[in-house]
Amino acid sequence: MTDWQRDRKARDARIAAGRAHAEGKVVPAARAVDLLEAVLRPGDRVCLEGDNQKQADCLARALSACDPARVHDLHMVQSGIVLPEHLDVFEQGIAKRLDYSYSGPQGARIARMLYGGQIQLGAVHTYLELFARYFVDLTPNVALIAGVSADREGNLYTGPNTEDTPTVVEATAFKNGVVIAQVNAIVDRVPRVDIPADRIDFVVEADRPFYVEPLFTRDPAAMTETQILMAMMAIKGIYAEYGIRRLNHGIGFGTAAIELLLPTYGERLGLKKKIATHWALNPHPTLIPAIESGWVEQVHCFGSEVGMDRYIRARPDVFFTGADGSLRSNRAFCQTAGLYACDLFIGSTLQIDLAGHSSTVTTNRVAGFGGAPNMGCDPHGRRHPSDTWMKAGREALVTGDPALMRGRKLVVQLVETFGDKLVPAFVERLDALELAKKIGLELAPVMVYGDDVTHIVTEEGIANLLLCRDADEREQAIRGVAGYTEVGRGRDRAAVEALRARGIVRRPEDLGIEPLDADRSLLAARSIKDLVHWSGGLYEPPARFRNW
Amino acid sequence: MTDWQRDRKARDARIAAGRAHAEGKVVPAARAVDLLEAVLRPGDRVCLEGDNQKQADCLARALSACDPARVHDLHMVQSGIVLPEHLDVFEQGIAKRLDYSYSGPQGARIARMLYGGQIQLGAVHTYLELFARYFVDLTPNVALIAGVSADREGNLYTGPNTEDTPTVVEATAFKNGVVIAQVNAIVDRVPRVDIPADRIDFVVEADRPFYVEPLFTRDPAAMTETQILMAMMAIKGIYAEYGIRRLNHGIGFGTAAIELLLPTYGERLGLKKKIATHWALNPHPTLIPAIESGWVEQVHCFGSEVGMDRYIRARPDVFFTGADGSLRSNRAFCQTAGLYACDLFIGSTLQIDLAGHSSTVTTNRVAGFGGAPNMGCDPHGRRHPSDTWMKAGREALVTGDPALMRGRKLVVQLVETFGDKLVPAFVERLDALELAKKIGLELAPVMVYGDDVTHIVTEEGIANLLLCRDADEREQAIRGVAGYTEVGRGRDRAAVEALRARGIVRRPEDLGIEPLDADRSLLAARSIKDLVHWSGGLYEPPARFRNW
Incomplete structure (x- = not known):
């Protein structure tokens, strides 16, 4: 007799295991590794949010610190391979297979690792194409995402870098997946709800704000x-x-x-x-x-x-x-x-x-x-x-x-x-x-x-x-x-x-x-500086672009 | 001196005008016409949610009952032209221009009205193409959408027919538009949040549940x-x-x-x-x-x-x-x-x-x-x-x-x-x-x-x-x-x-x-009947497909 709710029950069990490291949905950064080891299963498809701009970097560090004896053979399905940790997990045996879209800074290392057989490559997609597959044959079991703040119920404010988050969460949360969000702060009330709480299973209070790359600034x-x-x-x-x-x-x-x-x-x-x-x-x-x-x-x-x-x-x-x-x-x-x-x-x-x-x-x-x-x-x-x-x-x-x-x-x-x-x-x-x-x-x-x-x-x-x-x-x-x-x-x-x-x-x-x-x-x-003038002082360029 | 927040202020003024007919965000069906007349402006781009399945029919009736002296020359930008009211508004002078994707039952009437010059046609799009234009050059000023239930804050549960709603709301709510949702019921707590309250400006308690067409059932x-x-x-x-x-x-x-x-x-x-x-x-x-x-x-x-x-x-x-x-x-x-x-x-x-x-x-x-x-x-x-x-x-x-x-x-x-x-x-x-x-x-x-x-x-x-x-x-x-x-x-x-x-x-x-x-x-x-058997009695075909 087919169990038609096997995946649904497995999801519930993952969440229950993760809850041991949480207070409600909230997990301190120091326990992020415990959380991931409790929630992840070998062979999982995992989206570690990272695109050409914002990075779920606290969760990336936590994933690369997991014990490969417990967490291994992951199939990473994510827009960007940008941080060193995104590839470290392959060297460590935590991850095995990769489907992605973009890798600016890590392009040479990926080439070496592909050549050396350390990464099993699915394909190099466009963003929209990878998103499409999230709903068809690359649906994540676990999504590790980043936001600016969350309330204790899990309502998430992404801030201006909403980017991939709604798409990744939709594919994961509605298909028996687990969604873990790192946030810069836990607040009483988020400025706006980018992702409703019922799609977020855990909120990790990050040790520092997530990284964003000023990729589109040209001097x-x-x-x-x-x-x-x-x-x-x-x-x-x-x-x-x-x-x-x-x-x-x-x-x-x-x-x-x-x-x-x-x-x-x-x-x-x-x-x-x-x-x-x-x-x-x-x-x-x-x-x-x-x-x-x-x-x-x-x-x-x-x-x-x-x-x-x-x-x-x-x-x-x-x-x-x-x-x-x-x-x-x-x-x-x-x-x-x-x-x-x-x-x-x-x-x-x-x-x-x-x-x-x-x-x-x-x-x-x-x-x-x-x-x-x-x-x-x-x-x-x-x-x-x-x-x-x-x-x-x-x-x-x-x-x-x-x-x-x-x-x-x-x-x-x-x-x-x-x-x-x-x-x-x-x-x-x-x-x-x-x-x-x-x-x-x-x-x-x-x-x-x-x-x-x-x-x-x-x-x-x-x-x-x-x-x-x-x-x-x-x-x-x-x-x-x-x-x-x-x-x-x-x-x-x-x-x-x-x-x-x-x-x-x-x-x-x-x-x-x-x-x-x-x-x-x-x-x-x-x-x-001219751009700052044009903006009436509203544009605030990152330090590396300031020379005055 | 440019007013860089003209549209934002206009939106706030529309909402303030609509609030006169609401208790908080909630508007009784009997006042839906008053609400629309208060919120809409001549020449507005309006998305009246209607696709090949669910219909914001209560709001469609309300729109077609508006006074053309007050509400006129609308530019309708919507997936489906399905209900008679979707075309009535053109005959009444309430709407003038149309961009759409699909019209099963109304195809012949549209052809006649185009030929007679009662509709200025933009284009007949694919769904995705029309959605794309919602974010570029066909962004709605007002979206009239349908859900199963909402709470008094405006958190919306679409039920299984989520369909176009998140897309329409995203394009409208984040670009100084007004979002009005009809719902079958106001509840204390929605079963799940499909659209967060901060994207919904008004909730109209419909006089009857929204219509859904069983379009994909084949006997x-x-x-x-x-x-x-x-x-x-x-x-x-x-x-x-x-x-x-x-x-x-x-x-x-x-x-x-x-x-x-x-x-x-x-x-x-x-x-x-x-x-x-x-x-x-x-x-x-x-x-x-x-x-x-x-x-x-x-x-x-x-x-x-x-x-x-x-x-x-x-x-x-x-x-x-x-x-x-x-x-x-x-x-x-x-x-x-x-x-x-x-x-x-x-x-x-x-x-x-x-x-x-x-x-x-x-x-x-x-x-x-x-x-x-x-x-x-x-x-x-x-x-x-x-x-x-x-x-x-x-x-x-x-x-x-x-x-x-x-x-x-x-x-x-x-x-x-x-x-x-x-x-x-x-x-x-x-x-x-x-x-x-x-x-x-x-x-x-x-x-x-x-x-x-x-x-x-x-x-x-x-x-x-x-x-x-x-x-x-x-x-x-x-x-x-x-x-x-x-x-x-x-x-x-x-x-x-x-x-x-x-x-x-x-x-x-x-x-x-x-x-x-x-x-x-x-x-x-x-x-x-065989399909019902296969489903273990879970499939509940509409009455017109039952002959036993």
């Missing part, structure tokens, strides 16, 4: 004239031309330069209120001048950004905030917005090949792509037209009944022909393919596939891949903006000029842009 | 042998062949037949635990025999289904349920799961053309596609391999570096060559194109585009479009399973036989299926 002082030139081309040659109102910016100096040029160069072009009004974006400090100049109608955020809290509180008409005044971010919804409600994604990459495939994975690093492949794809499930999307669709249309025409999402790669240390961004073959072979990945870690990319912007010009009619034209269009890289020097000059005549390759002069105008004086803010 | 008694034959082909020719474990079934008798054949025909083929283990699916009553036979590991649901509550409560190891025991559904997450975590979508349609484009829209009805275009597309943002997905990718691979191969989602159309009233399902040109022209739609209402479809299953056989290498092969493969329709009779017999030799067209006999075996005795349940 305007470090912006180059090349980046400014590329930003001008993107604004005039793409944003203005397609009338892009709903968009997402990937991380980087290039996109930050665009943000800083809106109130200056964009204003001069008469584009205010016509482009860049609705955003799916983290609260980039470099967006402050555009907001203050009245460019931005609203911004929905994946997460928050260190130092932006007071500014966001003062701008509730722009950002999504709670009754308490602080940001309510939500990575799942913002990724969905980026996928289906934005007309443009623009980001950067380390390598692009002759077909337009790109990757940030190199031979020694498995970085993970976070949201880029999701934001940077043409979603076939989209059914609402917009002028931008339809214009792109018309450009791409080659054959078939025009009545069946659909639009295209704009996916733009903004990349200098030579990157850090003068490594060429354009290559014959992606290093990612070599890495895939070396560590035995079934699927090569391509960030954005060539058939999804619509434009490539370099300091040499813009290649419009939508207008290319075959693979040869595509290759020459890419070579035609690849500058002095080997790929660029391998161009067929006549072919590139023919593409230029058709507007497929466009140089700054074709766009009416004088490269000498690409000057730092065009930046609405030239330093972090 | 096995009405299943035909043709549907059984097609289900056998799908199981043996697709599910078994690709080893499909993670899937979504569209609505219809065809997919219900597959569900009922798993414990009989599927068992005989030795497929238990090998296919159809993880589901993104409403709680279909026809899935009960497969669940009871141990086929199903877990099911995440978009919404609930009338009569399934007690059964779901008794099966918490299969369904996502709360600590209170009832289902927690979530349309946004389940649509995401269908998009990114499922390897197969199988559904039906009214028309398919020679390129494989399909639509349920006819010349007189604008039905909306709900989730089908989202579930039924190949998501380019996917980055995790599975055996199923990679096998489909290998079949589709035509050119390029094999190291760059990616997988393909299986998108299957399950369709009888002649539908209701012997209308052919295969056509030269979709009626949707004619409709688009007639009412001036910018984008033709195509449900699934041909380039996303991988297989078409009819009673004549299976066409594998992945293996087709050009448009001609594709056309002949489609004609080759189109039976005695004009499209079918127009086939090039030699070409179809050549495709058959390559396994692109497969007949029942090619699959080792004897059409005479397609007998109703194969159905694990042959009636609603």
